[in-house]
Amino acid sequence: MGYCKLPCSVLFLCLFITSCFPNQSLADEVQGNLTAKLFIDASEKSGRPIPQTLFGIFFEEINHAGAGGLWAELVSNRGFEAGGSNIPSNIDPWSIIGNESSIIVSTDRSSCFERNKVALRMEVLCNSEGSNICPSGGVGIYNPGFWGMNIEEGKSYRVVFYVRSTEAIDISVSFTSSDGLQTLASTNIIASASDVSNWTKMEVLLEAKETNHNSRLQLTTSKKGLIWLDQVSAMPLDTYKGHGFRNELFQMLADIKPQFIRFPGGCFVEGEWLRNAFRWKASVGPWEERPGHFGDVWMYWTDDGLGYFEFLQLAEDLGASPIWVFNNGISHNDQVDTSSVLPFVQEALDGIEFARGDSSSTWGALRAAMGHPEPFDLKYVAIGNEDCGKKNYRGNYLKFYDAIKQAYPDIKTISNCDGSSRPLDHPADLYDFHVYTSANNLFSMSNQFDHTSRKGPKAFVSEYAVTGKDAGTGSLLAALAEAGFLIGLEKNSDVVQMASYAPLFVNSNDRRWNPDAIVFNSFQVYGTPSYWVQHFFRESSGATFLNATLQKDSSTSIVASAITWKNSEDGQTYIRIKAVNFGSNSVNLQISVGGLDPNSVKLSGSTKTVLTSANLMDENSFKEPKKVAPIQTLLEEADKEMSVLLLPHSFTSFDLLKESASLRIAEDDSSLKSAI
Numbered sequence: 001m002g003y004c005k006l007p008c009s010v011l012f013l014c015l016f017i018t019s020c021f022p023n024q025s026l027a028d029e030v031q032g033n034l035t036a037k038l039f040i041d042a043s044e045k046s047g048r049p050i051p052q053t054l055f056g057i058f059f060e061e062i063n064h065a066g067a068g069g070l071w072a073e074l075v076s077n078r079g080f081e082a083g084g085s086n087i088p089s090n091i092d093p094w095s096i097i098g099n100e101s102s103i104i105v106s107t108d109r110s111s112c113f114e115r116n117k118v119a120l121r122m123e124v125l126c127n128s129e130g131s132n133i134c135p136s137g138g139v140g141i142y143n144p145g146f147w148g149m150n151i152e153e154g155k156s157y158r159v160v161f162y163v164r165s166t167e168a169i170d171i172s173v174s175f176t177s178s179d180g181l182q183t184l185a186s187t188n189i190i191a192s193a194s195d196v197s198n199w200t201k202m203e204v205l206l207e208a209k210e211t212n213h214n215s216r217l218q219l220t221t222s223k224k225g226l227i228w229l230d231q232v233s234a235m236p237l238d239t240y241k242g243h244g245f246r247n248e249l250f251q252m253l254a255d256i257k258p259q260f261i262r263f264p265g266g267c268f269v270e271g272e273w274l275r276n277a278f279r280w281k282a283s284v285g286p287w288e289e290r291p292g293h294f295g296d297v298w299m300y301w302t303d304d305g306l307g308y309f310e311f312l313q314l315a316e317d318l319g320a321s322p323i324w325v326f327n328n329g330i331s332h333n334d335q336v337d338t339s340s341v342l343p344f345v346q347e348a349l350d351g352i353e354f355a356r357g358d359s360s361s362t363w364g365a366l367r368a369a370m371g372h373p374e375p376f377d378l379k380y381v382a383i384g385n386e387d388c389g390k391k392n393y394r395g396n397y398l399k400f401y402d403a404i405k406q407a408y409p410d411i412k413t414i415s416n417c418d419g420s421s422r423p424l425d426h427p428a429d430l431y432d433f434h435v436y437t438s439a440n441n442l443f444s445m446s447n448q449f450d451h452t453s454r455k456g457p458k459a460f461v462s463e464y465a466v467t468g469k470d471a472g473t474g475s476l477l478a479a480l481a482e483a484g485f486l487i488g489l490e491k492n493s494d495v496v497q498m499a500s501y502a503p504l505f506v507n508s509n510d511r512r513w514n515p516d517a518i519v520f521n522s523f524q525v526y527g528t529p530s531y532w533v534q535h536f537f538r539e540s541s542g543a544t545f546l547n548a549t550l551q552k553d554s555s556t557s558i559v560a561s562a563i564t565w566k567n568s569e570d571g572q573t574y575i576r577i578k579a580v581n582f583g584s585n586s587v588n589l590q591i592s593v594g595g596l597d598p599n600s601v602k603l604s605g606s607t608k609t610v611l612t613s614a615n616l617m618d619e620n621s622f623k624e625p626k627k628v629a630p631i632q633t634l635l636e637e638a639d640k641e642m643s644v645l646l647l648p649h650s651f652t653s654f655d656l657l658k659e660s661a662s663l664r665i666a667e668d669d670s671s672l673k674s675a676i
């Protein structure tokens with residue numbers, strides 16, 4: 001966040017007007033603004049703890065969020081399985097270097113990996129000498145990755161592949177530009193016929209001598225012979241903790257301090273058909289042995305490098321509670337009858353054992369062999385996604401619920417049925433609530449949970465967003481409505497325990513769903529305004545919610561809330577006031593804080609942060625990644641009357657530095673109200 005760009009003048013104007021026109025109505029005349037008042041009771045006894053889990057993230061494998069996204073693997077279709085198990089098969093996005101006179105490329109089922117038998121067969125017809133000389137640079141295959149590989153000067157990449165041949169091999173492994181003309185890094189792998197007569201793993205480190213964001217990986221040779229290739233991987237060495245997560249995308253997540261991560265979907269978990277749904281067992285173990293699968297909802301292949309283990313690792317690396325969503329025997333188009341669902345129940349129990357079992361248990365042992373002997377902290381599971389209305393949901397749900405509660409009584413289960421307006425007809429710890437709607441609707445839903453019963457399961461707003469015309473590919477308008485909705489969730493956090501925006505990521509080359517929180521390509525990333533809204537709430541989880549009363553007339557479209565939170569970086573406590581002005585007039589908001597000693601708020605060290613833009617439909621882009629982003633200014637003036645200007649179509653947050661020792665216990669005494 002930059003200091004004092006645009007809002008400095010606004011702040012100055014506001015302070016000037018406040019001190020020159022203590023009489024509010026005169027100030028109104030001059031500014032032509034609407035007015036509102038916010039009374040905050042900051043006394044200790046009126047505060048209510050906000051759940052530690054309130055704000056988190058929902059990661060779905062959609063828009064190439066993982067494959068070609070957070071998962072740093074550069075090769076797409078590394079095992080040649082994406083074309084299906086029948087041969088010959090489509091090797092897309094691999095392509096051939098050379099023509100029919102120099103090379104014949106096909107697939108067969110000769111792989112040494114049992115769960116993914118397809119391998120690539122390369123018959124090299126040309127040679128370095130004789131009548132059929134290979135073209136300069138040789139012949140072979142290349143992989144463009146996911147819309148181009150980002151290869152950066154000075155960085156190292158580990159390339160691994162499996163090879164078999166009837167002859168000695170001399171294979172050149174290189175990163176090149178997309179046309180193959182610029183070589184960024186290259187090495188040769190030479191082996192005798194006896195070394196490669198059986199499938200052999202080859203591994204090389206390539207250091208790039210130049211940068212190209214749209215590179216490809218080439219395996220080429222100028223030596224006649226028959227070569228089989230399989231499981232070709234290229235990973236940057238520089239990933240988060242070496243765990244395989246693309247650093248800058250991981251950082252975008254860490255920056256919003258998610259308290260939980262729901263994964264891996266969404267519809268991705270359900271599948272259009274059960275046969276194409278994500279199955280955790282096929283996504284664990286050595287990467288070479290994972291079969292990969294075609295996600296038929298978002299219509300793309302994943303090699304499942306980002307599998308169940310990696311999701312749990314991601315949660316741990318983020319310090320977030322994992323929330324595993326598993327298939328409950330129901331897809332979009334087919335369902336397992338409740339009488340036959342037990343194998344699916346067992347699959348879920350095995351998955352919990354994989355996460356939590358000790359390393360002597362069957363599945364815990366696999367986790368340990370993958371490098372994590374300690375259990376992962378799995379405490380929440382969601383039984384299906386958006387399946388409440390389906391015929392077999394209740395029956396299947398209860399089978400899962402009973403078995404999980406019996407084996408793991410502490411695990412909290414999440415039902416797909418909305419319990420916000422009437423009680424659930426089945427037991428659950430939490431229920432899913434999803435909402436995708438227009439900006440006006442979502443803003444008005446800041447009251448959605450005001451009348452929800454305080455008894456029974458808690459709400460998990462696991463997917464929310466403004467979509468459609470109002471949102472474009474991530475507008476300020478959408479973000480402001482979401483901010484209003486989140487203020488409502490914060491207010492109702494006695495019944496709403498968790499909330500996450502959806503979807504989280506989009507690779508700009510594969511926009512399956514708009515809008516999304518984080519947009520990236522092979523080398524760039526930015527947050528949409530909706531992402532930045534989540535920034536404003538990252539301190540709310542585990543904070544204290546303060547009673548606040550907003551006085552305004554019906555034409556004033558604002559919502560506001562107040563919390564106290566402790567900043568672990570400076571050890572200080574702050575009162576954070578957040579206000580969304582959803583209307584097109586500016587609003588003069590008078591804030592008074594009660595329940596504190598008069599001098600307990602220090603304006604020096606206090607800040608104001610504003611999210612707004614010149615136009616309501618403004619969006620961020622790779623060119624202007626921070627066109628709509630929060631701007632923070634210091635509140636340096638020691639003004640006793642806090643009358644703040646909320647710009648039209650804006651989200652503003654004030655962090656008022658609080659003297660910790662001076663909290664008062666009494667709250668009702670109006671003489672204690674200190675207008676700051």
Ligand code: AHR
Pocket residue numbers: 060062265266267268385386463502503513
């Ligand atoms: O977030 C995109 C999709 O919306 C999710 O996969 C699904 O749960 C919902 O319908």
